Amino acid sequence: MAYVDRGFNSGGGRISPTSAEFARAGIQNDCTLRPARHPQHSVLFYEGDKAERVYELDEGVVMLFKLLPDGRRQVVEILNAGSVFGLSAGEVYDCSAESLTPVKVSTLDRNSLETSPSLQRHVTRCLLSQLETLHDHAVLLGRKSAMERVSTFLMRLVPNRGGFGCVGPTEEAGEDSRSVTLHMTRQEIADYLGLTIETVSRVISEMKRKGLICIDRQDQIRIVNICRVCQMTGMH
Amino acid sequence: MAYVDRGFNSGGGRISPTSAEFARAGIQNDCTLRPARHPQHSVLFYEGDKAERVYELDEGVVMLFKLLPDGRRQVVEILNAGSVFGLSAGEVYDCSAESLTPVKVSTLDRNSLETSPSLQRHVTRCLLSQLETLHDHAVLLGRKSAMERVSTFLMRLVPNRGGFGCVGPTEEAGEDSRSVTLHMTRQEIADYLGLTIETVSRVISEMKRKGLICIDRQDQIRIVNICRVCQMTGMH
DNA sequence: CGACGGCTTGAGGCGCTTCAAGTGCGGTGG
DNA sequence: CCACCGCACTTGAAGCGCCTCAAGCCGTCG
Numbered sequence: 001m002a003y004v005d006r007g008f009n010s011g012g013g014r015i016s017p018t019s020a021e022f023a024r025a026g027i028q029n030d031c032t033l034r035p036a037r038h039p040q041h042s043v044l045f046y047e048g049d050k051a052e053r054v055y056e057l058d059e060g061v062v063m064l065f066k067l068l069p070d071g072r073r074q075v076v077e078i079l080n081a082g083s084v085f086g087l088s089a090g091e092v093y094d095c096s097a098e099s100l101t102p103v104k105v106s107t108l109d110r111n112s113l114e115t116s117p118s119l120q121r122h123v124t125r126c127l128l129s130q131l132e133t134l135h136d137h138a139v140l141l142g143r144k145s146a147m148e149r150v151s152t153f154l155m156r157l158v159p160n161r162g163g164f165g166c167v168g169p170t171e172e173a174g175e176d177s178r179s180v181t182l183h184m185t186r187q188e189i190a191d192y193l194g195l196t197i198e199t200v201s202r203v204i205s206e207m208k209r210k211g212l213i214c215i216d217r218q219d220q221i222r223i224v225n226i227c228r229v230c231q232m233t234g235m236h
Numbered sequence: 237m238a239y240v241d242r243g244f245n246s247g248g249g250r251i252s253p254t255s256a257e258f259a260r261a262g263i264q265n266d267c268t269l270r271p272a273r274h275p276q277h278s279v280l281f282y283e284g285d286k287a288e289r290v291y292e293l294d295e296g297v298v299m300l301f302k303l304l305p306d307g308r309r310q311v312v313e314i315l316n317a318g319s320v321f322g323l324s325a326g327e328v329y330d331c332s333a334e335s336l337t338p339v340k341v342s343t344l345d346r347n348s349l350e351t352s353p354s355l356q357r358h359v360t361r362c363l364l365s366q367l368e369t370l371h372d373h374a375v376l377l378g379r380k381s382a383m384e385r386v387s388t389f390l391m392r393l394v395p396n397r398g399g400f401g402c403v404g405p406t407e408e409a410g411e412d413s414r415s416v417t418l419h420m421t422r423q424e425i426a427d428y429l430g431l432t433i434e435t436v437s438r439v440i441s442e443m444k445r446k447g448l449i450c451i452d453r454q455d456q457i458r459i460v461n462i463c464r465v466c467q468m469t470g471m472h
Numbered sequence: 473c474g475a476c477g478g479c480t481t482g483a484g485g486c487g488c489t490t491c492a493a494g495t496g497c498g499g500t501g502g
Numbered sequence: 503c504c505a506c507c508g509c510a511c512t513t514g515a516a517g518c519g520c521c522t523c524a525a526g527c528c529g530t531c532g
Contacts, residue, residue, distance in 0.1 A: 066375050068470050074375040089364040090400075095371055120356050127363040128325040134370040135331055139302050139310040141377035142430030146520070164326075186479060194378030196521055201480055218479075218529090234304050382488070422511060432489055437512055454497090454510075 035106045044086075044097040044105065051088035053107040057081055060103030061183045064095045065191065075192035076137075077130065078184075084126040087113075100183045141194045148234035149193040150203045154180065154213070154223060155230055162230050169227055176226045182219040271342045280322075280333040280341065287324035289343040293317055296339030297419045300331045301427065311428035312373075313366065314420075320362040323349075336419045377430045384470035385429040386439045390416065390449070390459060391466055398466050405463055412462045418455040 035058065038044065044055065047066060057079055064077040064085060076095055079085055086107075088094055113119065140149055155162040157180035169176035182189065190197045204221075207213045212229055214222040223229050230236060271294065274280065280291065283302060293315055300313040300321060312331055315321055322343075324330055349355065376385055391398040393416040405412035418425065422440075426433045440457075443449045448465055450458040459465050466472065 064371070066371060068375065068379060069472065070470075072379045072470075074378040076371045076374045087364055089361065089368050092400075094368045114357065117353055117356070120353070120360065121350060124356065124360055124363070125325065127360070127367065128323055130367060131363065131370070132325050132330045134367070134374065135300070135302060135312045137374060138312045138370065138377060139304065141374060142310040142427075143304060143308045164328075191378075197479080198481085198522085199520060202520095205480070234306075234308075236305065433511080434490080434513085435488060438488095441512070 035104060037102065037104050038099050039102050040099055042099045042103070044099065045093050047093055047096045049093050051086065051091060051093045052110055053086060054084065054110055054113060055086040055097070056106045056108070057083045057085065058104040058106060061100040062097055062103060062105075063100055063184075063188065063192070064097050066095045073191045074194065075188060077133070078192065082126070083130070084123050087123065087127075100188070144234050146193075146195055146199050146203050147206070147232055149195065150189075150200065150207070151229050151232040152234070153189065153193060154221065155226075155233055157182070158223065158226060161226055162233065162235070166230075175224065177222060177224050178226060179216060179220060179222045182221065184219065271340065273338065273340050274335050275338050276335055278335045278339070280335065281329050283329055283332045285329050286327060287322065287329045288346055289322060290320065290346055290349060291322040291333070292342045292344070293319045293321065294340040294342060297336040298333055298339060298341075299336055299420075299424065299428070300333050302331045309427045310430065311424060313369070314428065318362070319366070320359050323359065323363075336424070380470050382429075382431055382435050382439050383442070383468055385431065386425075386436060386443070387465050387468040388470070389425065389429060390457065391462075391469055393418070394459065394462060397462055398469065398471070402466075411460065413458060413460050414462060415452060415456060415458045418457065420455065 044062065045051075045053075059081055062079045062083070062085065063075050064079065065073055065075045067073050077085075078100075085097060086093060087110075113123065140152055144152065158178055160167050184192070186197045186200050190200045193200065204213070204215070207229075208215060212224055212232075214224060216222055280298065281287075295317055298315045298319070298321065299311050300315065301309055301311045303309050313321075314336070321333060322329060323346075349359065376388055380388065394414055396403050420428070422433045422436050426436045429436065440449070440451070443465075444451060448460055448468075450460060452458050
């Protein structure tokens with residue numbers, strides 16, 4: 001489990017007009033704003049680092065994780081574009097952040113956060129959505145079986161399905177299928193779902209055997225029948 | 237698992253000068269603020285209810301929980317005085333709230349939240365602290381053994397110990413012990429820690445047998461040697 | 473081609489759950 | 503005052519699901 005060095009200081013260019021919410025909030029102060037790109041598997045910060053900067057993810061996927069001293073890892077959040085992270089209640093980051101894909105992030109000095117009410121609102125909205133996701137994830141980690149965890153994980157990657165606003169199988173006669181990209185290794189999925197890599201692999205194999213999914217590529221899964229997978233999440 | 241009816245409409249009195257942060261924030265609008273008391277085991281709202289009001293806990297302890305359709309329950313948060321809850325990213329509450337002790341809560345209309353910047357800051361601070369707690373809890377649920385979970389739970393009830401700012405055993409020669417009140421049944425603890433009631437009971441019995449704790453009353457545990465219990469949390 | 477890394481598969485073991493009694497304690501009533 | 507009841511908790515025995523350890527497989531790259 002060797003993690004890549006933080007690939008920082010890469011291209012501290014000027015803000016692009018279409019990029020961050022940070023920009024939309026009207027904060028364009030030279031020293032506080034630095035949109036930057038980082039390759040896959042860059043560590044943006046480590047748990048315990050001084051929490052001086054706040055991040056907004058403009059493009060790509062980032063995971064937040066925590067380590068126990070004996071090496072056990074728990075991935076606590078998977079963040080998509082639009083998420084704000086790196087905000088801490090204390091002086092230091094409470095978890096580490098690593099990019100799962102190439103990413104584009106904007107950062108902001110922690111102190112300048114409080115200057116903009118519209119930015120405050122945006123941050124609050126992000127935090128609330130993260131809170132709900134973490135509540136759901138607590139249910140997954142505390143109460144679901146391995147099969148339910150993997151099914152829930154896969155359903156999370158299908159937009160507009162599985163939640164309250166589930167649109168159901170599309171009207172079109174025919175299959176209710178969809179291909180999703182994981183952006184994560186089996187080990188990362190295991191550490192997110194509170195399982196071992198072997199269990200994740202076994203469950204995925206079983207779903208394949210049952211005809212619920214097809215493995216197009218290692219990190220590209222075709223869900224053959226979305227409704228059937230959704231039924232296995234424990235939420236129906 | 238029968239849950240008590242929501243004992244609402246009890247005493248919608250006027251605000252007391254020493255009570256909520258909501259008040260300190262300068263929001264004293266008659267229709268938006270209603271400090272109220274509720275007995276132990278009152279359900280303040282249910283998952284799925286329209287999220288019209290935001291709560292602040294002035295006194296007592298509240299738990300937030302979610303249920304799966306087959307009855308499995310996960311307690312997702314335990315909240316102490318000062319916490320804000322009932323804020324939702326969507327239209328409805330994402331979990332249910334029940335008092336573990338008699339409580340005093342202030343409520344605020346959801347819409348009036350955005351009017352006060354100082355209140356915004358207070359809410360953000362609360363959300364951040366809840367986020368960190370949920371991160372820690374994800375590690376507990378995903379990666380810790382039963383013994384580690386119970387030890388972590390007990391240490392959470394000891395102020396100033398176990399965290400970064402742990403003061404260590406007090407200088408005073410003698411025992412490093414402390415009595416804590418759980419405010420929860422074994423079933424509630426189990427549903428919080430992602431275990432069964434039997435496992436929680438067995439682990440507590442084993443800790444008692446090892447001389448780590450004494451059971452004063454059912455919900456009152458004396459931690460005989462705090463450092464030794466802390467050592468079992470998996471975080472050292 | 474061979475080496476490497478990520479993934480899969482198998483066999484066995486352990487930790488927690490399940491199911492089923494048993495215990496202890498506070499409250500009620502004879 | 504004590505017998506009885508109910509409820510929460512404890513304890514035991516058996517089973518199962520996931521973990522551990524160990525090979526084996528497969529695609530990629532030098």
